[in-house]
Amino acid sequence: MAVKNLFLLTCALLAFIGVSPSNTIAQTIYAYPAYPGAASSPLYTVKVDNQTVFTEKLTQFAGEMQVHYAHFSLEGTATIQVTVNESFNSYKLSPKSRKISVTKSGNTLTFKTGPNYLVLQVDSKELLFVLIDPPEINPPKLTDSNVKNIMDYSVDNKGSKLETKTIQTAINEASGSSKNILYFPPGKYLTGEIFLKSNMTIYLAGGAVLYGSNNTADFNTGSGGMSTEGMQHALVRFLNCKNSKLIGRGVLEGNGKLIRSKGLNACVVKMDESSNILVDGVISRNSSYWNTLPYRCDSVTIKNYKVINCRPTSTEYNNTDGVDFDESTNSSLYNAFLYCGDDPMAVKNEFLTWNGKATMNTRNILHEKIVTYSNSASCKIGTKTMGQSMSNVTFKDIDIIKANRAMVIDAIDNALIENIKFEDIRIEATGILIDIQNTSKPSWRTTVNQC
Known part of the structure; x- marks a missing residue:
């Protein structure tokens, strides 16, 4: 029709235009407990302002690419550290439009962000999602x-x-x-x-x-x-x-x-x-x-x-x-x-x-x-x-x-x-x-x- x-x-197309993260300091991190039987990621460890947050591996996807994710809520901006429990060479944090600067020290990647939904690709390993919500209102x-x-x-x-x-x-x-x-x-x-x-x-x-x-x-x-x-x-x-x-x-x-x-x-x-x-x-x-x-x-x-x-x-x-x-x-x-x-x-x-x-x-x-x-x-x-x-x-x-x-x-x-x-x-x-x-x-x- x-x-x-x-x-x-x-x-x-292939343009990475966005706003850099705020420089404000995090006021509150809201981390959530693992539910019974949740599989902890053996590949990634995620810390938010030095506080470890639970990172789950979705083993239900076995047979296809299994993925990992950390989920928490955040007021303001925090320093995120992702440690990969294997050696790696390349990495990409998306969306690139966020223009988030990432530094690598050994097997740890560090960056700052506020609430955001991010995908980390490390070499050709399984993906990590860093899912950061704004705080709940009342x-x-x-x-x-x-x-x-x-x-x-x-x-x-x-x-x-x-x-x-x-x-x-x-x-x-x-x-x-x-x-x-x-x-x-x-x-x-x-x-x-x-x-x-x-x-x-x-x-x-x-x-x-x-x-x-x-x-x-x-x-x-x-x-x-x-x-x-x-x-x-x-x-x-x-x-x-x-x-x-x-x-x-x-x-x-x-x-x-x-x-x-x-x-x-x-x-x-x-x-x-x-x-x-x-x-x-x-x-x-x-x-x-x-x-x-x-x-x-x-x-x-x-x-x-x-x-x-x-x-x-x-x-x-x-x-x-x-x-x-x-x-x-x-x-x-x-x-x-x-x-x-x-x-x-x-x-x-x-x-x-x-x-x-x-x-x-x-x-x-x-x-x-x-x-x-x-x-x-x-x-x-x-x-x-x-x-x-x-x-x-x-x-x-x-x-x-x-x-x-x-x-x-x-x-x-x-x-x-x-x-x-x-x-x-x-x-x-x-x-x-x-x-x-x-x-x-x-x-x-x-x-x-x-x-």
Whole structure:
């Protein structure tokens, strides 16, 4: 279909333009405990102003590149020391646009930074992510009158017992109640698919992880919601929700590589026909398929969000997208890190009709201040472009460390694509800079009214 009013604004290929870190001194470092069973990195040790922070190795990705990450929050600027427990020669700290000066002494690299999402490549070794969030603003406390502790339900927080039913009961009771914030202290909570409800909040403290079950049957705990490409279920669901929040500095572990091997395509976070949703601060990792999918939603805000998927090195891509706004309106992704085996951001119009209703045409979607590292298209419209229109979609202040295609519009179906902006896009490595398609039919699906 037609593509009009496409703006490519201040797009810099292989240009590393940015602001140097502040010289202010750190006021506070917020380090988080390891959850039970987390694998400590044998390769990297990370210190922040001489304080060691836990660095995890994601052994779940075995068979592909395993990655390591340190996560903490920081007020101001701190000195970061990364010691590599093997000898090395070369190193690269990305995004290069940050212009962070790194010094090497023996096997230790030192640099200064404030809140930032960084990728360290040392020789050809496994990657290290240094994920530094800003401090939380007025986070819930267990002593607050509107807070309910999940431990009041006698759940296991060591990851040894499946707690789906109990967690769901706690969610149901929080919805609309005077204690409508459900607080998860540090610990490992083994669960299948859970459904948030309207007018409530889940708060995951730093060091808390909702850990997906090994059993695919545990991800079929409720009906409803859109199904596409065999994907209907998720670890965390928002289904017909209003005024719901998922916040904190904890982790959502989808256990995706394992459940995908057992034949299940599932998101980590999936939203269907929901509005006024906030997701803030969590790490969403190891999706078996698209990581985060708002479908037919309005007024969704996702920010301070870290996606770590399994990125294949043995094949071209593996469907592990990052955040895909699909038939959604008036929504945003702000300040995010997206490490993906497929498209980090792919805005879609999924169906001509679903559940007896015509396409909800995507409009007013903002992606801003994002760092991506992926095998496929970083900033993308499509591939599914059904319905009448897709309009006012912006990609702004994006650092693309690696991609196959950087800026993409796949206008294959019948929607009019208009007012799309790619603004301040900084690219370190890509195969194709700009790719606009309206005649190249995908081999894996049937198109509608192909131009």
